[in-house]
Amino acid sequence: MANALRLGIAGLGTVGASVVNLLAKHGDAMARKAGRAVTISAVCARDPNRDRGIDLTGLSWFTDPVEMAKSDEIDVFVELIGGDNGPAENSVRAALAAGKHVVTANKALLAKHGVELAQIAEASKVSLNYEAAVAGGIPIVKTLRESMSGNDVSRVYGILNGTCNYILTRMEAEGISFEDCLADAQRLGYAEADPTFDIEGNDTAHKLAILTSLAFGTKISADDIYMEGITSITTADIQAADELGYRIKLLGVAQRTDTGIEQRVHPTMVPKSSAIARIDGVLNAVAVDGDFVGEVVLVGPGAGGNATASSVVADIADVARGDQTPVLGMPAADLDDYTRARMRLHEGGYYIRFSVVDRPGAFAEIAKCMADGGISLESIVQRRKAVGTGVPETGAQAEPQPVILITYETTEVAVRQALDAIASKGVVSGAPQMIRIEKLS
Amino acid sequence: MANALRLGIAGLGTVGASVVNLLAKHGDAMARKAGRAVTISAVCARDPNRDRGIDLTGLSWFTDPVEMAKSDEIDVFVELIGGDNGPAENSVRAALAAGKHVVTANKALLAKHGVELAQIAEASKVSLNYEAAVAGGIPIVKTLRESMSGNDVSRVYGILNGTCNYILTRMEAEGISFEDCLADAQRLGYAEADPTFDIEGNDTAHKLAILTSLAFGTKISADDIYMEGITSITTADIQAADELGYRIKLLGVAQRTDTGIEQRVHPTMVPKSSAIARIDGVLNAVAVDGDFVGEVVLVGPGAGGNATASSVVADIADVARGDQTPVLGMPAADLDDYTRARMRLHEGGYYIRFSVVDRPGAFAEIAKCMADGGISLESIVQRRKAVGTGVPETGAQAEPQPVILITYETTEVAVRQALDAIASKGVVSGAPQMIRIEKLS
Structure with missing residues (x-):
């Protein structure tokens, strides 16, 4: 047997401790x-x-950590510090430059500096493995980098943030508001004290940026991701989705289009019959559409010390076996430039919920604006709110009524323009809610 | 760049042709x-x-193929002939012995000769890769062999035969009989002219034998698999399952127990809420429970030329990159002997459907036999069949009535003995239907 592979573990938080435990238990x-x-x-x-x-x-x-990264005592630098700059960045750069293999769970670092780090790793002929950086215990990096390497990928998408999925799942199951769910998730440790990074979609975007590069062979471009979080989702939306045959999930989607690659993170209506609709709670799921394999879906725990440690250790095992894969699936110099497909050109169906002023002709105005924009409607749901006595009110003084539209496939720009036109008519109260529908098999 | 890796492809059926096409399209x-x-x-x-x-x-x-296997013109022998003996076996042995890497989609060959072939590959220091042999396009071999290598696996299970899943899905969706479904599946090319190998569970068993070895580090033992096919499943069972909150799937399950490793292939009641329950049609799915990662589920196409070619080519890419993983996850000499956990010791819940003779006290006899066997009942469903006029018949001459029991967790031997006792009382007509319930999260 060859000399032992010597690890230096930087960061002894939850994941670091789990890695130590795993190696103690299963190292032999x-x-x-x-x-x-x-x-x-x-x-x-x-x-x-x-x-x-x-x-x-x-x-x-x-x-x-920089000192450890350069130390002659280690062969592999395991970075579990976190953050896209400071000690994490400096130590990973130092380790790669010193010819040490690097294993990291740091999505932010990869999303920001991945291509550059890949170049340094190549120059030093060492591995930079990061299975744990995307979807925790799910082997999606290896699946894209190795198992699907013979495919041309048309789309990769997934539920990449357990906190958001936990909140959306509980909102649906229990009919409780986003705010109450978030508070409970914080109490249970499923959401951070400052949850912004999760609920606004940044965490999903970091992971998506890495997946996009692996799937399409393009340079990582995290700043080009269209991003909407889940804070505006209401129980009314979730209930309407249910009635219309959908569930709402925060998806990260990267998709090849005629004008480039679309990268987007937003609440998404997914058909109840789709595999992704049934991923509940803190689970993650990633789906990849390949031209030869078809669609492959991977489901599993996206976070947690032990699940993450499982991926970190798998990366270490690859180094131990001497397996080396190009960091981003191919030599960094061969990566294509990323061409952004503009969000305004996005094509798909849309769910739109208005509060419509309760006066004659209001809905006709809306319908006309949609028609003028060339947008066809698949469903229209209008349900009068019962107020006070339970008897529907009528007349000009009544409060605005919710109207929900589901459009057939159209473009983002058409929808935006129609919504602006509708707003200018004074027939709706407040900003309409707009949720994109993802076409899934 | 190194010299080109030269392939010899043996077998130019559907998969072979797809491999040629894939390399033509994505070889660069x-x-x-x-x-x-x-x-x-x-x-x-x-x-x-x-x-x-x-x-x-x-x-x-x-x-x-043996001649090609030994030829100096190739570095990798790609075996797509099929069968566990004859040309496939001889050529793979010849290739490995001649120091050629082997990539194969041949589950039967691996299930029968896997350990021996692994030894030959090790002696020759070459790869034997077989991602396509289990679950077609799903990267489950790599996931077990590499991604989950830091885990102690307690159970691996899955839907491994698309033909059976297609039949069960259509029986449920359309309420049509097994025979009609099978005929239609044959007409559509989803089932072979002689479907025995699929519908009796042999195909699933071959794949399970390989998964068991990879999951538990034991020698392959395909002959020790308990096997029941789907031919006895009726629409009555599927309907009862639906009412009780289950779906029926043909699962292959390998599980560590106190007495060894259980390997079983049988129709299984799975809770509707489980991920595996929602895998429809010809799709495959494999789930693995690891002590650190938790449960990971992989879903995708289990057959078809292009999906299978995707896995074959991924195996070739591993060879091209110089990645070499022990054939069965660890050196063949380190594999543990397989210790069979006897099926009679299997523990779980059971669905049992009787045709009960319609006379006073008949059901009491059944209930007593179950109680005598220490079996507790979770549900009892008795619904009188309406005959002729639609008015339920009564009296000693009426035809037998269906009674369905769901037991709490018990043992196979207890259930078998109780069923024998019930049969000896003369209170049931024909053989009872017994379907195991799998505990899933």
């Missing part, structure tokens, strides 16, 4: 599988005295 | 990704003159 089995022992030589964290519930006896301690 | 992209060109040097089929709709200009033609 891993060595048999890889034909090479894997040992932790060094760890790096700010406070060496904190009790982390793991045995770190005999390991070298570093407080500066 | 693959070369960029792998850092090495991949070319077809030779092909082998019985009739060189048949029009296969693919361009084979300039390739060496062999009619004997």
Whole structure:
């Protein structure tokens, strides 16, 4: 058997501790599988005295990750610090430059610096593996980078944020508001104290940026992602979706179009019959459409220390076996430039919910604006709100009534223009809700 | 770039032709990704003159696969002949012995000779890759062999035969009989003229045997699989399942128990809420429970020329990149012996449907036999059949009535003994139907 592969683990939070535990429990089995022992030589964290519930006896301690990255004591630098700059970035750069393999769970770092880091890794002829950075325990990076490498991918999409999916699932199941769900998710530890990054879609966008590059062979372009979070979703939308045969999911979607590659993160109506509609709670799911394989869907835990550690360790095992795959699926120099398909050219169906002023002709105005924009309607749902006594009110003084439209396939620009035209007529109250419908088999 | 990797493709049926097409279409992209060109040097089929709709200009033609396997013109022998003996077996052995990498889609060959072939491959230091042998386009071999290598697996299960799933799906959706569904599946090309191998569970068993070895690190033991096909499933069962909150799927399940590893293929009641319940038509799905990652589920096309070719080509790409993984996840010498957990010790819930003789006390006898066996009942469904006029018949001469029981968790031996006891009382007509319930999250 070859010399043991020596790891330096930077960051001993939840994932770091799980990696240490996993290696303690299954390290021997891993060595048999890889034909090479894997040992932790060094760890790096700010406070060496904190009790982390793991045995770190005999390991070298570093407080500066850059120093550990350059140390002769390690062959693989395992970056579990997080963040797209500072210690994480500096230490990963230092490790790659020093000829150390890097394994990381850091989606933000990859989304921002992935191509550049890939170039450094190539120059040093080392691996940069990051299975845990996208969808936690789901092996989607390997699936795209290796298993589907013989396919031309037309679309990759998925539920990539467990917090959002947990909130949407509970809103639907229990009929409770976004705010109440979020508070409960925070209480249960499924959402951060500052949840912005999750609920506004940034976390999903980081993961999508990486998937896009792997799927289409283009340079990572995280800044070109259209992004809408889930904060505007109401129980009324979820209920209407249900009645119309849909569920609402926060999807990240990257899709090849005639004008480039669309990257978008937004609440999405998905048909109840689709596989993705049935992914509940904190689970993640990723679907890839390949020209030869068809659609492959991977489902599993997208976060959590142990699930993430499983992917980190798989990346380490690849290094131990000597398997090396180009960081972004092909040499960085061969990656195509990313050409953004403008969101205004997006084609699809739309769900639109208006609060319509209750006066004669109001709906006719709306219908006319849609028709003028060349938008055909698949469904129209109007249900008078019962107020007070339960008897529907009528007459000019009544409060606005909800009207829901489902359009046939049209373009984003047509919908936006129609909504502007409708707003200018003074027939709706407040901003309409607009949710895109994703065509799924 | 290294010298081109030269392939010899044995077998030019549907999959072989798709592999040729895929390489023609995406060969250049693959070369960029792998850092090495991949070319077809030779092909082998019985009739060189048949029009296969693919361009084979300039390739060496062999009619004997063993001869091609040994030829200096190839580096990788791609076996797409099929069968667990004869030309397929002989040529794969010859190729491995001659130091050629082998890529195969042949589940029967692996299920029968996998361990021995792994030893030959190891001795020759070559790859034996077989992603396409299990679940077609789904990357389950790589997921188990690589991505989940840091996990202790407790169970692997799945829908591994598209023909059976297609039949069960249509029986449920359209309320038509097994026989009618089968005939239609044959007409549409989803079932073979002789469908025995699919509908009796053999095909699922072959795939399960391979998954078991990969999941548990044990020698392949295909002869130790308990097997029941779907031929006895009736629309009455499917309807009862629906009413009780289940769907019926033909599952292959391998599970670690206190007495060894259970391997079983049988129609299974799965909760409607489970991911596996929602896999319809010819799709396949495989789920793996790992101690660190939790449950990961992979869904996709389990058959078809193009989907299978996608996996074959991924295996070739691994060889081109120089990635080599132990054939069965670890060196063959390290595989544990397989210890069979006897089916009589299987623990789980059961669905049992009787035709009960319509006389006073008949059901009481059944209930007593179950109670005597220590079996608790979760549900009892008795619905009198309306006959002729639609008015329920009563009296000693009426025809037997269906009674359905759902048991709580018990053992196979307890259920078998209770059914024997019930049969001896003369209170049921014909053999009872018994379908196992799988506990799924």
